[in-house]
Amino acid sequence: MRNLNRLVLALLLMVSFSNVNAQDENNPWAISFGVNAVDVFPVGEDAPQGDYFQEFYNVEDHWSILPSLSTISVSKYIKNNFSVEARGSINQITKWGQSEDNTTEPSIKVGDLMYYALDGNVRYHFSKLLSKLTKCNTFDPTLGIGGGYTWIEEGTYNTFSTDETASDLVGAGTVNASVGLNINFTDHLGLSLESKYKHSFEDYLTSHFQHTAAVTVKFGGADADGDGIYDKDDACPEVAGLAEFNGCPDTDGDGIEDSKDTCPNEAGLAEFNGCPDTDSDGVSDNNDACPTIAGLKELAGCPDADADGVADKDDKCVDVAGPAENGGCPWPDADGDSVLDKDDKCPTVAGTVANNGCPEPVLPSTEVIEKLNSYAKTILFTSGKANFQKATLPVLQSITAILKEYPDANFTIEGHTDSVGSETLNQRLSDTRASAVMGYLVENGIAAARLKAVGFGESNPIDSNKTRAGRKNNRRVEVKLVK
Template identity: 60%
Template sequence: MKNLSRLLFAMLLVLGFSNTYAQDENNPWAISFGINAVDFYPTGEDAPLGGYFDEFFNAGDHYNILPSLSSVSAARYINSGFSVGATASINKIDKFGDDRSRYNDVTYFGLDGIVKYSFASILNSKCVEPYLGVGGGYTWVDDIGAGTLNGTFGINFWLTENIGLTAQTSYKHAFEDYLDTHFQHTAGITVKFGGKDTDEDGIYDKDDACPEEWGLAEFNGCPDSDGDGIEDAKDSCPQEAGPAEFNGCPDSDGDGIADKDDACPTEAGPKELNGCPDSDGDGVADKDDECPNEAGPAANNGCPWPDRDGDGVVDKDDQCPDLVGTVANNGCPEVTEAVKKALNAYAKTILFDTGKSTIKEQSEEVLQNIVDILKEYPNARFTIDGHTDSVGSEANNQRLSQERASSVMNYLITKGIASNRLEHQGFGESKPIDSNKTKAGRANNRRVEINLIK
């Protein structure tokens, strides 16, 4: 009796402090061990028994208790709060209501099956699990047995996720006269088990988002390999700890750019230079700056070399440092179509002595204009082409056109135009631009052209 009272007190204490879970799919099996008490009194019979539930808790006068392990149960969770189970119990009967003479320490043995429904999910409780059950069984008293129809009410108080205390009472209605209807109360310990946890992380596969990988409860069983508080699946750098603002990637130099996106991960630098420093503040990253401690334009690779003509090409790379040019033309001005036309307009007015390659004095001004233009484009190369009309032999015309082109080239060289910028060739009468049948046409065909070599 003292043991039963202590057990009931412990169960009430646990009701106030427990925070665990009921039997469910994760732990489908449960085994209970405990003691049972058989009470014939409050079953609505005549004396020596009493009315229904009379003196229901009068354990001292009416309970038959075997002071040892006397009840073993096994249950299997099915679905939606339902489970099925079986119980074997043993007892000694010496009290039949108020009558102490009917039984004298006779043996009581019961085998019972049950279908139970748990109210844990309805109550949304993690520690208290009331349940109702219905079933039947066979009970022997003094070697005489009879079938019973059973109705059960019980409560599980879960101490941990797998261990709890159980208290229940069953009304067992007997179908034979030689067995009396009675209540059987049970108190004991229940252990549930059978949940599958493949990765052994303490989270059952059913609730584990990563059942094959050891993980943490806060990430539903998924891992956080670098321990930065960001689960691997959402971590851009799962093997390196980093803050959430960089999706779990580190920023070693603290410049606000994650190492994986930082061209200089160990040196702080601005975002516009991909995280690399710019010591002289010239907009060229130190790693690309040939003069990292002296500010200079990007066109100079960060060096402050001069650019006299201000065309963006530093003097050391500018083939025309005193003339505004283009980067594409190495700092020299590019010959435009208008300039090309002007050159040829002048060239066509160069006059030669008849049948000779000597230049007439009146062409001096025209040639000087050509020299002035060529000096404006010091890196440009030109070809001087001689042409004749069709008067005379073809061979003589070819020779004459060649000599006249050579005569013009030599003149330009004497006026300061570098010889490596000039070429000459004669085409004779092969490329007329007008008819050789008229005096005016033949005059047009006798010409010198100056063309840009690309």
């Protein structure tokens, strides 16, 4: 008995308070091997048996223990903290109570009566509730109820006969109630302790207590990848992984599981979804066009030495700022007029910004315009027609020469008449005379695009049409500068 106590104490001292699991969905099956003790004394019977729970822990005087493997059970976890168990036991009853005065015979001996039992049990496990309260899965208290059949070899106190030599087995059904404690060493190994009261349905079979201590082996949980996480709880059941990632791996060990790691084979940072930032420029290597040189986020991690917004790797003028559309180089200005060649309509000749890089046109002065009009007033036409008189040709030649001196200037040739005749006739006459002058100028080298002929008829007199001299002044051609 002392050896058994020492064994139990040693097993208790071996208990680790780590986060091991009780029998549950992960390891639904369990087999237990151990020893059992039968106590027929504290069962509420007449002497030599005693009252209920009397001297319940009096192991030395009342417990009959077979000091060898004497009980084996198989159990299956069902669900919702319930399990079912089938148990078989053998024993030899050597103690059957005590004398009434408890002095002459503190332990009444009987002659090694054989004991056999087959029991079924339904147990409720409190491990999950206890785990919530204590954060520890080591202990699993249980309550059980069940039934079975027990045989006890006939003897002096369990037969109607007084013949102690009788050897027939007395068997009867029992209803059982138990309380137990499972102590988990690992997910697969534990110690099971249980006390069970077995109430007989027949008077000839005494009710009794049976106590068991057994080593329990739990199994049945599938773990295909061998990572210690059961397949039903393993998000990656075919690849060994880590508990903190529900069984999924973290190949590069950066604390980010592979399924969420953009760079699963390179240790990186969470802010970059597991990718590294080798040059520490705030751009992860998988998005960094220049991963070994610190650069700018807006340039995909590449540097920009001249700060022109063009990455050095794409900049044809790394040290001189320039626009991206010109490869990072500044636009040329060949004529130095501050108008870039791409915008300069006269890229080889210095001009002004206002004139798109071309020189400002040289326009005739007021004096020149007055001179042109003094010539124009002397243009003579055949009366009522647009034909020039011979004396007019030198005048037209002079006008042509002046216009050629100002190739960038544009002019309007205006025709006017006096009020003699109908207004319609005068309008037509002024149109044809202005066109005749323009035609002469074009024929003599003045670009048509620089000229425009307009007739005003008698609508714009510069003198009175009541006098001969006034009407002469109103019959005229004017040359005006277009600004």
